[in-house]
Amino acid sequence: MGATACRSAASCMPMALEHPALPVEEPAPTPAGVEPIVKTVDLTRHFRVGGPFSGRQLHAADEVNLSIGANEIVALVGESGSGKSTVARLLARVYRPTAGEILYHGRSLRSMRTHRERLAYAGRVPMVFQDPYGSLSPVYRVSHGVMRALKLHRRELSGQQRIQEAERILKSVGLTPPREFLKKYPYELSGGQRQRIGFAQALASRPELILADEPVSMLDVSVRIGVLNLMADLRRKEGISFLYITHDIASARYVADRLVVMYAGKIAEQGPVEDVLGNPKHPYTQLLLSAVPDPRVPVSLPASSEVAEPPRVIDPGEGCRFRWRCPYAIERCSVETPQLRPLRPAHEAACHVAK
Amino acid sequence: MIGTRPILEVKDLVVEYASADGPVRAVDRVSFEVGPGEFLGIVGESGCGKSTLLFAIARLLSPPAEIVSGEVRFEGSDMVSLDEEELRSVRWRRYSVVMQSAMNALNPVLTIGAQLKDAILAHESMPSRKLRMRSEEVLRLVGIDPIHLNSYPHQLSGGMRQRSMIAMALVFEPELVIMDEPTSALDVVAQRSLMLQIKELQKKIGFAAIFVTHDMSLVSHFSDRLAVMYAGQVMEIGSTRKVFADPKHPYSVGLMASFPSIRGPLQPLTGIPGSPPDLAHPPGGCRFHPRCPRVMTECRTIEPPFYGRDGVQIRCLLYADGA
Numbered sequence: 001m002g003a004t005a006c007r008s009a010a011s012c013m014p015m016a017l018e019h020p021a022l023p024v025e026e027p028a029p030t031p032a033g034v035e036p037i038v039k040t041v042d043l044t045r046h047f048r049v050g051g052p053f054s055g056r057q058l059h060a061a062d063e064v065n066l067s068i069g070a071n072e073i074v075a076l077v078g079e080s081g082s083g084k085s086t087v088a089r090l091l092a093r094v095y096r097p098t099a100g101e102i103l104y105h106g107r108s109l110r111s112m113r114t115h116r117e118r119l120a121y122a123g124r125v126p127m128v129f130q131d132p133y134g135s136l137s138p139v140y141r142v143s144h145g146v147m148r149a150l151k152l153h154r155r156e157l158s159g160q161q162r163i164q165e166a167e168r169i170l171k172s173v174g175l176t177p178p179r180e181f182l183k184k185y186p187y188e189l190s191g192g193q194r195q196r197i198g199f200a201q202a203l204a205s206r207p208e209l210i211l212a213d214e215p216v217s218m219l220d221v222s223v224r225i226g227v228l229n230l231m232a233d234l235r236r237k238e239g240i241s242f243l244y245i246t247h248d249i250a251s252a253r254y255v256a257d258r259l260v261v262m263y264a265g266k267i268a269e270q271g272p273v274e275d276v277l278g279n280p281k282h283p284y285t286q287l288l289l290s291a292v293p294d295p296r297v298p299v300s301l302p303a304s305s306e307v308a309e310p311p312r313v314i315d316p317g318e319g320c321r322f323r324w325r326c327p328y329a330i331e332r333c334s335v336e337t338p339q340l341r342p343l344r345p346a347h348e349a350a351c352h353v354a355k
Numbered sequence: 356m357i358g359t360r361p362i363l364e365v366k367d368l369v370v371e372y373a374s375a376d377g378p379v380r381a382v383d384r385v386s387f388e389v390g391p392g393e394f395l396g397i398v399g400e401s402g403c404g405k406s407t408l409l410f411a412i413a414r415l416l417s418p419p420a421e422i423v424s425g426e427v428r429f430e431g432s433d434m435v436s437l438d439e440e441e442l443r444s445v446r447w448r449r450y451s452v453v454m455q456s457a458m459n460a461l462n463p464v465l466t467i468g469a470q471l472k473d474a475i476l477a478h479e480s481m482p483s484r485k486l487r488m489r490s491e492e493v494l495r496l497v498g499i500d501p502i503h504l505n506s507y508p509h510q511l512s513g514g515m516r517q518r519s520m521i522a523m524a525l526v527f528e529p530e531l532v533i534m535d536e537p538t539s540a541l542d543v544v545a546q547r548s549l550m551l552q553i554k555e556l557q558k559k560i561g562f563a564a565i566f567v568t569h570d571m572s573l574v575s576h577f578s579d580r581l582a583v584m585y586a587g588q589v590m591e592i593g594s595t596r597k598v599f600a601d602p603k604h605p606y607s608v609g610l611m612a613s614f615p616s617i618r619g620p621l622q623p624l625t626g627i628p629g630s631p632p633d634l635a636h637p638p639g640g641c642r643f644h645p646r647c648p649r650v651m652t653e654c655r656t657i658e659p660p661f662y663g664r665d666g667v668q669i670r671c672l673l674y675a676d677g678a
Binding site: 079080190191192193220221222223224225226228229247248249250251253254277287288289290291292293294 | 400401513542543544545546547548569570571572573575576609610613614615616617618621623624625626627628630631
């Protein structure tokens, strides 16, 4: 609430709504041989839990191999605690990896030693946060965050150019008239508008890839689609790639080209969105898909309710981490950790049983 | 409706929050009935007054919120006029409430068993043996091993915490359970399993349920009737199947068009332009008119009453003529 600025529909009609973007029209996978923007190699992050001497390790992300190409929207889905936000934070250099590498255009982030290089990376791969109410400082106007990013990352611009650029960016995220929005404080904006400011701040540094960590989960249902359309639009018009992190598979399908399903810190399955949804190979993906409520399909209630247990990620040991919940688990699943293996074109799953 | 006499009747309920700029009307003349054993879903965006409505029904409002007018009749007796002492005999025994976030609703420094004991002893004196047995019984009912009576909330998963809240709400086998987004903190798999469990329990015990959520698709398979709220008012109310198959109010239509589907062809969606109004200054006429794609001139001035169309009540002037 608190959308005092939005009494009339026209003043806050997001631009994306006027041109509903068809996310399917440009599936743009990275052609073979072209270096992806970001690639992770066995990216691993463990956290120590249970006090300094317990020696127990929480495996938040284990051997994650992920790549995001140019002009591509990759959706990373999984339940809470699956490690999807950890991956985003590793990519944003909020956390340091326990093991493994992040390659930015083929170059390891570890080799970036100077402040200037790191700043450049932060500008090219910025992050948009989940909570638009907590991620904007209430004491600064909208212009503060956008102008700050421009000053920091676009030093060639003069003061006048910066203002023009800020206005252009606000327009591109659907906040018009931009001049007025720049003067507002966060409390004057609705949740959807705040999240657009989040995207505007990320856009100010001319990003190649935006890490969007659950950008719509805190928004009202009726304005979520507007923000998803905005992502599709920014990709189409400005060629920006996205890592879209979500627990909502339906929204992932709506905007993304590729789907990566994480479970208990590991990638369970990845492939082109429609292929994964049409032919889910990993039992976890199948479970996830069957749990999505959909009013458009007739009621189908299974006889008994499946009890959902959280994954064990503290010192998980060898073996498939889904085996406790898996209806198809065989002996091999408890002794050998399944690796991702291709099952269909560009589509792989980490499961011993899947064919 | 399953029974003949409704167990809960809400009539023209108005709730206002006192604020420096005058009263903010969060619930505006809301009326509905719930029959015995019925499952009513209430959907709406944040700030539409759905939680305030629940709190008003359960008499849990605290200042600055206040019931200004209207009636809440629970099994024939008016809840609005009951004083605290009288409420105590009804509350939790005849109706109970499941709060949104179990993490905040449970006390982190007490075991589940101690909290169940608290809830029981607040309403009835019970010998400790019987209390223990009853606690184990309700935990089993929601599919939690009674060993967790000795567990602290942080030792349980989100779904288990939420289920232990439901167990707590069921200790006295109430006729009505009021639930405020009990699944919103859970992921889809846990959410689905909890919904199935609530539905099973409802069948077994026979309580009526009011279930508030912002996720329309969640209740689609579970509720008997559905009320769609917007800016403090019920905009459309009717059988869940009918509302989903053929939403009539432009707001319901817009909400339905806000959910991408994982099945069928991929369609571009628009959501609803604009954002919900500020309840301190609601727009005149129909409250949805600034965002409505089918707005007419009258909508700006006339506040629509309810019109009926094949068993569904709609607050929209589009349905003014004819039946």
